[in-house]
Amino acid sequence: MAISHSARLSPLQGETVWTLDGDAITETRGRRARRFELARLKSLQSAEGGAILTFARGRLTIPAMSYTRGLRPENRAASFAAFVGAVAAAAAVTTPGARFRNAGTPLAEPLTWMIGLLGGGALLLLLFAATAGAWTLGVALAARLVFVMILAAGALPWLNRSGQNMDAN
Incomplete structure (x- = not known):
């Protein structure tokens, strides 16, 4: 059974349907269809x-939101989550070298390090300014x-x- 997700990318375009057919994803918009092999993911x-x-030759963007007839956004998160989960599971079997990750996770750890280093730098700056006799300049910096x-x-x-790497199984 093929799993699919559909969304209307723009109010002026027709609906786009992404279908997972075994080892490939097919993107269909009107009469135009593109096929992406999971082996090349x-x-x-x-x-x-x-x-x-x-992919090796191209990029595929799949939104979770869609437009309705009244030009209002519609959340299709349920079909999106099921489709992406199925793609991740199929890709884990087909392409063992592919990377899976949540897009929102990589900034928290470097930002925490930056906060700690800035705090340590501010303390060292105060210490060095106090030993040099330029206390007011050290406080300002x-x-x-x-x-x-x-x-x-x-x-x-x-x-x-809280996001972890996506579980492919």
Whole structure:
């Protein structure tokens, strides 16, 4: 049984249907059809809003949202999640070298490191400025580092820290 997901990419275009047929994904829009072999899949990046599949010769973007007749967005997350899960499971069998990951996860760890390094740098700057006798200059420069650290810490809750690599099975 072939699993499929459909979405209307634009209010002016017809509906696009992605179908998983064994070892290939077929994208059909009107009379035009493109076929992507899972054996040539290099990576699959998934997020709540869509997925990006990178192949040896091209890239396939599959959104989770669609347009309805009234030009309103429609969330088709249920069929999207089922389709991407099936693609990941089929690709894990067909292409063992492909990378699978959630697109929202890679920024949280480097941002946490950046916050820690900025805090350590601000403390060292205060220490070196105090030993050189330029306490006010050290406080002024450290305040700028702490401001950037606060901005980075403010962005941290919006990052998807709970996402793990997609389980292909």
